[in-house]
Amino acid sequence: MGQNEKIMVTKSFLPPMEQYINKIKTIWENNWLTNNGPLHEEFREKLEDRLGVNNISLFVNGHSALEAALSTIEEGGEVITTPFTFASTTHSIIRNGLVPVFCDINEESYSIDADKIEELITPNTKAIVPVHVYGIPCDVYKIKEIADKYELKVIYDAAHVFGVEIDNKPIASFGDIVMFSLHATKVFHSIEGGILVDNTAKCTSHFNLYKNFGIAGPEEVLQIGCNAKMNEFQAAMGIVNLEYLDKEIIKRKAIVEEYTQGLEGIKGIKLLKYSDNIKYNYSYYPIVVEEEYGMTRDELYNKLAENNVYARKYFYPLVTEYSCYAERYSSKSTPIAKYISDRILTLPIYGDLSLEDVKYIIDIIYKG
Numbered sequence: 001m002g003q004n005e006k007i008m009v010t011k012s013f014l015p016p017m018e019q020y021i022n023k024i025k026t027i028w029e030n031n032w033l034t035n036n037g038p039l040h041e042e043f044r045e046k047l048e049d050r051l052g053v054n055n056i057s058l059f060v061n062g063h064s065a066l067e068a069a070l071s072t073i074e075e076g077g078e079v080i081t082t083p084f085t086f087a088s089t090t091h092s093i094i095r096n097g098l099v100p101v102f103c104d105i106n107e108e109s110y111s112i113d114a115d116k117i118e119e120l121i122t123p124n125t126k127a128i129v130p131v132h133v134y135g136i137p138c139d140v141y142k143i144k145e146i147a148d149k150y151e152l153k154v155i156y157d158a159a160h161v162f163g164v165e166i167d168n169k170p171i172a173s174f175g176d177i178v179m180f181s182l183h184a185t186k187v188f189h190s191i192e193g194g195i196l197v198d199n200t201a202k203c204t205s206h207f208n209l210y211k212n213f214g215i216a217g218p219e220e221v222l223q224i225g226c227n228a229k230m231n232e233f234q235a236a237m238g239i240v241n242l243e244y245l246d247k248e249i250i251k252r253k254a255i256v257e258e259y260t261q262g263l264e265g266i267k268g269i270k271l272l273k274y275s276d277n278i279k280y281n282y283s284y285y286p287i288v289v290e291e292e293y294g295m296t297r298d299e300l301y302n303k304l305a306e307n308n309v310y311a312r313k314y315f316y317p318l319v320t321e322y323s324c325y326a327e328r329y330s331s332k333s334t335p336i337a338k339y340i341s342d343r344i345l346t347l348p349i350y351g352d353l354s355l356e357d358v359k360y361i362i363d364i365i366y367k368g
């Protein structure tokens, strides 16, 4: 038995080529390629509409956006964050001269454990930087309560949660600053791209300066900045892709339901729990491979690969175990994050993945 074509963990969405070409024709008509062009503006307005918030700034990628967000915090300050994330979160904290303080994660949602934040707060704590891992929201209410009590800023790494809602409220409305990534592998993308939502309404002009070298006018450079602007080709892809997002999410939902139905009885395979008050985007399908399964995560990963299925150990290793950080930090203070990271496997999911392929993957895991 075999699968002739490789099934990868993800496959970037592409709209019909003609539609994209049609959209970028205007770039040749007006010769405006970057620096807040008309497509950039159109995209920004459509995003404010879609995300249900104001004060959006667009960036060339999510990481630059996150660095810009963290540049609003006074250098040297401590930032409470999670080690169970993508490299970008921690790098952006450190590259801004801030000190990450790693909090353990919740064993069900895999996001920062809000009940363990308070004990990490010191007089030098300036912010909390949680990550909505796999599209599953953090405990936003508890995090806000703590932040209000200690006057901390909350900057969400919302790279995985475009389009998610909590209690009918857009996820972009929770937190002081919220970063979405529009990278090609995300549920919704603009090839590369990033969004900052400024719920404080005080940082948008800083972000606009930051991403364009700090240039305020032909003869005025107000602050030290970098170049992180979104260009017109990216904006065009984003505008076109936005039309397909709802359909993409519906297809992913069917895949998640198929996986869940097929995997939920298997001993030692732990699945995500979904709640009724959340509107999900189904961005990832993680499983945790525990002892009762009879095979380790790495053995299952290899077995899937032998059958042409390429899952991903995401997030593994933990940030605190990266070779660039292992000497500075330890995973000992975050045992749940360590446990999950050593057993996590995200299975293939993308709109065009057929339910037959999903059944084929389930079958390999079921047989063990």
Ligand SMILES: *Cc1c(COP(=O)(O)O)cnc(C)c1O
Residues within 6 Å of the ligand: 061, 062, 063, 064, 085, 086, 088, 089, 131, 157, 159, 160, 181, 182, 183, 192, 193, 194
């Ligand atoms: C993708 C991602 C980022 C970075 O976004 P880019 O657009 O790729 O720069 C940051 N954090 C998390 C959790 C991500 O998944």
